[in-house]
Amino acid sequence: MAEEKLKKPEEMFDVSLTPEAGDWMEPAVSFRKGTYCYGAPLKHQRYLDLPNQREWQPGDADWKLPPDWKETILEGMERLIKRHRSFRLFLDICVRCGACADKCHFFIGSGDPKNMPVLRAELLRSVYRRYFTPEGRIFGRYAGARDLTEDVLKEWFYYFFQCTECRRCSVYCPYGIDTCEITMMARELLNLVGCNIQWVIEPASNCFRTGNHLGVPPHAFQETLGFALDELKDLTGIAIEAPINRKGAEVLFVAPSADYFASPHWYTFLGYLMLFHEIGLDYTWSTYASEGGNFGLFHSMELAKRLNAKIYAEAKRLKVKWVLGGECGHMWRTLHQYMDTFNGPADFLEEPVSPLTGTRFENARSTKMVHITEFTADLLYHNKLKLDKSRNDQWKITFHDSCNPARAMGLFEEPRYVIRQTCNHFYEMPENTIREKTFCCGSGAGLGADENMEIRLRGGLPRANAVKYVKEKHGVNMLACICAIDKAALPPLLEYWVPGVGVCGVHELLGNALVMKGGQERTTNLRGEPLTPPDEATDVR
Amino acid sequence: MDIKDFLAQKREVVLKRWLELILDTYPADAANFLRLEKDRFKNPVGHVLTQGTGILYDALLDEKDPDDIKKALDDIIRVLAVQDLMPSQAIAFVFQLKQAIREEAGQAICGQDLFDALSHYEVKIDTIALCAFDVYARCREEVHSVRSSEIKTERDMAIRLLNMLKRSEKQ
Numbered sequence: 250m251a252e253e254k255l256k257k258p259e260e261m262f263d264v265s266l267t268p269e270a271g272d273w274m275e276p277a278v279s280f281r282k283g284t285y286c287y288g289a290p291l292k293h294q295r296y297l298d299l300p301n302q303r304e305w306q307p308g309d310a311d312w313k314l315p316p317d318w319k320e321t322i323l324e325g326m327e328r329l330i331k332r333h334r335s336f337r338l339f340l341d342i343c344v345r346c347g348a349c350a351d352k353c354h355f356f357i358g359s360g361d362p363k364n365m366p367v368l369r370a371e372l373l374r375s376v377y378r379r380y381f382t383p384e385g386r387i388f389g390r391y392a393g394a395r396d397l398t399e400d401v402l403k404e405w406f407y408y409f410f411q412c413t414e415c416r417r418c419s420v421y422c423p424y425g426i427d428t429c430e431i432t433m434m435a436r437e438l439l440n441l442v443g444c445n446i447q448w449v450i451e452p453a454s455n456c457f458r459t460g461n462h463l464g465v466p467p468h469a470f471q472e473t474l475g476f477a478l479d480e481l482k483d484l485t486g487i488a489i490e491a492p493i494n495r496k497g498a499e500v501l502f503v504a505p506s507a508d509y510f511a512s513p514h515w516y517t518f519l520g521y522l523m524l525f526h527e528i529g530l531d532y533t534w535s536t537y538a539s540e541g542g543n544f545g546l547f548h549s550m551e552l553a554k555r556l557n558a559k560i561y562a563e564a565k566r567l568k569v570k571w572v573l574g575g576e577c578g579h580m581w582r583t584l585h586q587y588m589d590t591f592n593g594p595a596d597f598l599e600e601p602v603s604p605l606t607g608t609r610f611e612n613a614r615s616t617k618m619v620h621i622t623e624f625t626a627d628l629l630y631h632n633k634l635k636l637d638k639s640r641n642d643q644w645k646i647t648f649h650d651s652c653n654p655a656r657a658m659g660l661f662e663e664p665r666y667v668i669r670q671t672c673n674h675f676y677e678m679p680e681n682t683i684r685e686k687t688f689c690c691g692s693g694a695g696l697g698a699d700e701n702m703e704i705r706l707r708g709g710l711p712r713a714n715a716v717k718y719v720k721e722k723h724g725v726n727m728l729a730c731i732c733a734i735d736k737a738a739l740p741p742l743l744e745y746w747v748p749g750v751g752v753c754g755v756h757e758l759l760g761n762a763l764v765m766k767g768g769q770e771r772t773t774n775l776r777g778e779p780l781t782p783p784d785e786a787t788d789v790r
Numbered sequence: 791m792d793i794k795d796f797l798a799q800k801r802e803v804v805l806k807r808w809l810e811l812i813l814d815t816y817p818a819d820a821a822n823f824l825r826l827e828k829d830r831f832k833n834p835v836g837h838v839l840t841q842g843t844g845i846l847y848d849a850l851l852d853e854k855d856p857d858d859i860k861k862a863l864d865d866i867i868r869v870l871a872v873q874d875l876m877p878s879q880a881i882a883f884v885f886q887l888k889q890a891i892r893e894e895a896g897q898a899i900c901g902q903d904l905f906d907a908l909s910h911y912e913v914k915i916d917t918i919a920l921c922a923f924d925v926y927a928r929c930r931e932e933v934h935s936v937r938s939s940e941i942k943t944e945r946d947m948a949i950r951l952l953n954m955l956k957r958s959e960k961q
Contacts, residue, residue: 251874251875251876266811266814266815266886267814267815268815268816270817270818283933284874350819350823351823351827351832356820357832357833357834357835358834358869358872358873359874360816360817360824360835361817361820361874362817362819362820365819472955473951475958476951476954476955476958479954479958510951511944512943512946512947681829681831682831699937699940699941702933702934702936702937702940703872706933706936710834710835710872711831714830714831714834715831718830718831740940741937741939741940742936744939745868745933745936
């Protein structure tokens with residue numbers, strides 16, 4: 250909702266609903282509550298030793314920038330251009346064909362042209378042209394170049410924190426420009442003058458201090474794990490054990506911290522514990538590598554690397570053979586695309602091999618880290634688990650491909666295989682809204698705060714629209730996903746756009762269906778809801 | 791000719807003009823996209839505007855279930871309520887139907903002496919606008935309620951873990 254402007258008496262009836270046709274090169278941003286995230290708190294800026302430490306909010310008129318802010322940004326841009334060949338290439342080669350323009354969920358939901366990926370990137374490119382290309386230096390605006398001003402900086406902040414780095418636009422770019430990397434570079438530049446948001450900096454600071462985004466210390470992690478085991482004993486009648494920091498285990502398991510401290514993530518967490526017990530996996534949790542997610546990725550490559558280092562360090566300390574990772578989104582972009590060069594090579598680890606099926610995970614030969622849906626799908630393929638699908642009969646399920654596992658890993662079939670093996674009712678959303686074309690939840694890359702709910706709802710519209718379609722067509726009432734941010738962000742999104750559809754993890758479905766050796770008869774699902782009588786019909790598409 | 795038959799005959803041109811007036815409230819680049827992209831999944835906003843305006847126009851001419859009218863209003867306004875619009879801008883589209891009818895059929899209506907009959911339909915449009923205001927207010931309340939329920943979910947989980955802690959300390 251926009252804010253009312255005071256009018257003079259003679260202007261009262263001068264009403265025009267047509268927006269003024271402004272020049273895109275003129276920065277015009279209004280920081281209205283609901284459309285931006287709060288600035289990073291001072292104590293967390295201090296903890297991470299960030300530049301230009303101060304209390305500030307994006308809605309303030311004075312951003313308290315350092316006197317030499319402009320030089321700092323331009324020097325930073327020069328450094329990034331030299332360091333990342335891809336960045337310079339992406340700035341130079343775009344021909345503004347517009348193939349990406351209508352692919353961004355924020356543009357589709359808002360109708361704001363500066364949310365077209367091409368135009369969002371132009372906000373940065375125009376400054377690059379002005380200071381780093383001969384034609385921009387000489388011809389200025391005529392060459393699409395503009396001066397770096399404080400208003401331009403504010404516009405960067407506004408729009409680059411309205412990009413969830415989901416990379417849907419890059420799928421359609423004929424040149425392969427990864428607009429997500431443009432956003433990453435723009436955010437790196439903003440960081441140089443101390444402009445980042447609470448929902449990125451606070452989790453990153455917590456992670457640096459305790460090993461996880463929520464700031465859970467080791468003893469609290471241990472107690473939480475204990476609570477989960479107590480719940481599982483009540484549910485299954487089985488006393489499950491979950492080793493922590495055990496040296497010499499075969500596998501180190503790393504999950505996003507939301508799995509053991511948030512809802513509905515908790516039920517996925519229970520699913521992991523049941524699975525590992527049932528197959529007798531020789532594994533361990535770690536109180537140090539107690540977070541797979543990496544909010545450093547939404548700040549800078551340096552911070553992402555610092556936060557990621559703990560995974561290999563802990564794998565080495567505990568002398569495990571390989572690493573298994575839980576259901577998370579951007580965690581897997583970091584692990585799959587960056588970890589090897591950030592902190593590898595992990596030559597002290599072995600190529601992952603499933604101890605139950607003997608399957609070699611050749612795709613993880615280099616990183617030595619396997620996604621849990623790959624691991625579980627392999628177990629199911631080899632009939633290593635006994636399942637009762639009817640325990641998920643109360644749900645008609647659809648699957649949301651989380652952006653990073655889909656577009657950064659190509660992980661399409663494994664989660665679907667697990668769902669089809671564990672549920673009787675599964676329906677796909679329309680083809681152009683799933684797999685590599687999946688629509689983002691609208692809350693990734695640090696935008697999952699509550700103060701910017703209006704922006705999140707706009708960005709989430711295309712995803713919710715496809716969910717609404719399968720709800721109306723097939724009666725879908727549960728959306729499964731494999732991302733911790735999705736599990737947090739999609740419930741409010743669906744509550745607004747498609748009431749009556751819940752959100753769960755894939756391993757929650759597995760936990761429900763898993764028939765455990767020596768287990769008591771189950772009367773409820775993992776959520777404590779009574780099981781419905783089994784359906785005769787199955788409908789898995 | 792009866793005004794109702796006349797408006798029914800003009801349905802397509804009036805709807806086309808009405809949609810144009812609504813799309814003109816968006817920046818030109820966005821309006822082009824909303825106008826041209828016909829896939830309902832690639833262009834959900836354009837889809838709800840096209841579908842919703844058609845349902846509302848038909849409801850104007852025939853007796854419709856009020857729930858159908860409210861649903862069509864809800865589909866459109868739920869989107870407009872989270873876009874960068876003033877409340878008045880978000881429900882202005884209803885009044886733009888009057889403008890569309892007068893622009894596309896006004897002259898013929900005058901010529902056939904149907905102007906008084908038209909006022910009956912304009913009162914109905916005003917009533918739909920009042921409904922639209924209710925729907926807008928409800929959608930904005932929901933924006934805030936989903937925000938508070940998200941915070942409540944986090945708090946409930948913290949309390950649940952706290953209670954488990956208390957229980958384990960007692961044991």
